Amino acid sequence: MFLYKVPDIVNWFYPDYIWHKERTSSRIYLTFDDGPVPGATDFVLEELGKRGMKATFFMVGENVSRHPDLAREVRKEGHRIGNHTQHHLNGAKTTTKDYLRDTYDCQETLIDIVGVNPMIFRPPYGRLRTPQKKALLSKYDIVFWDVLAGDFRKGLLPAKSLRKIMQKTQNGSVILFHDQTKTSPFIRKMLPDFLDYIASSGYQTGLL
Numbered sequence: 573m574f575l576y577k578v579p580d581i582v583n584w585f586y587p588d589y590i591w592h593k594e595r596t597s598s599r600i601y602l603t604f605d606d607g608p609v610p611g612a613t614d615f616v617l618e619e620l621g622k623r624g625m626k627a628t629f630f631m632v633g634e635n636v637s638r639h640p641d642l643a644r645e646v647r648k649e650g651h652r653i654g655n656h657t658q659h660h661l662n663g664a665k666t667t668t669k670d671y672l673r674d675t676y677d678c679q680e681t682l683i684d685i686v687g688v689n690p691m692i693f694r695p696p697y698g699r700l701r702t703p704q705k706k707a708l709l710s711k712y713d714i715v716f717w718d719v720l721a722g723d724f725r726k727g728l729l730p731a732k733s734l735r736k737i738m739q740k741t742q743n744g745s746v747i748l749f750h751d752q753t754k755t756s757p758f759i760r761k762m763l764p765d766f767l768d769y770i771a772s773s774g775y776q777t778g779l780l
Contacts, residue, residue, distance in 0.1 A: 574725055576733070577740040578718045588709060590780070592718040593744040599778040600745045600770060602627035603717065605656055605694060607751035608635055608642040612759065616751050617649055619764050625777040627651050629751070630694040630715075631686075633658035633678035640685045647686055652779040654692040654715065655679055664699040671704050692780055715780055717748040721762070723755040730761035738769050746780070 583591045593601060602620075607613040607629055620627055629646050631653055636643040647653060658677040666674070675693065683689050693712035700708070708714060719740045722728045741747065749759060770777070 574720075574722055574728060576720055576722060576736040578716070578720075583718070586716075588705070588714065590713055590715045590746070592746050593778070593780075595742065595744045598743055598774055599776045600741060600743070600747060601778050601780055602747055602749070603630060603654075603694070603715070603780070604628070604749045604751040605630045605696070606632055606635070606660065606755075608639045608646060609752050609756075610639060610642060612751040612753060612756040613639075613642055613646065615756065615760060616749075616763065617645060617651075619767055620651070621649060623767050623771055625767060625771075626779050627777065628654055628692070628715075628780045630654040630656035630692075631678075631682065632656050632660050632696075633674075633681035634660075636678075636681050636685050643682075643686050647688060652692070653682060653686060653688050653690055654694055654780070655682065655690045655712065656694055657696055660696045662697045662699050663695050663701055663704050664697075668701060668703040668707065671701075672707055675708065713780075715746065717746045719745045719747040721747065721749045721758075721766075723750050723758040723762075728758075730758050733758075734762040734765055734769075737766060741770065741775070743775075 658674045
């Protein structure tokens with residue numbers, strides 16, 4: 573069974589991470605991981621732009637190097653950019669030394685190509701070793717999520733995902749999507765309807 577909503581007890585066990593923002597404000601936080609990727613990121617930008625919405629993009633450094641103009645377009649459109657490592661590493665399968673080096677390489681890529689110096693970080697796969705976490709917390713706010721679109725989940729139907737995340741979204745929710753080649757067909761089918769839903773529900777979109 574796929575969990576579209578992170579259980580509150582997980583937030584309690586890992587209080588150093590950002591799981592959601594204030595529950596008292598009708599503001600939600602759209603986030604997109606793994607880009608920039610042509611055919612995915614540009615579609616997301618177009619849909620957000622149509623509705624005047626903002627989002628946070630956690631970028632992979634090697635994708636920024638491959639598609640610099642697209643990365644700069646994200647910034648130009650007024651969205652926030654975060655660090656998602658240079659090579660999309662799984663922290664649980666990577667030494668702390670290599671993981672930190674890869675993260676700082678991504679930081680340098682974002683500074684050199686996009687002109688931003690992000691203070692927010694999201695670990696690929698949501699996996700971090702304790703030493704990695706401690707080192708990164710001294711430099712970044714580590715952002716997780718409380719609502720998952722499930723766009724990466726094989727066999728999951730976009731229509732079902734849409735229904736579920738509409739049900740789970742609430743004030744302060746940080747919602748996880750992916751702007752990459754594998755998830756692009758899924759996103760194209762459900763993202764526009766979800767954006768229309770949050771607009772009609774009175775939510776505002778914020779930057780992390």
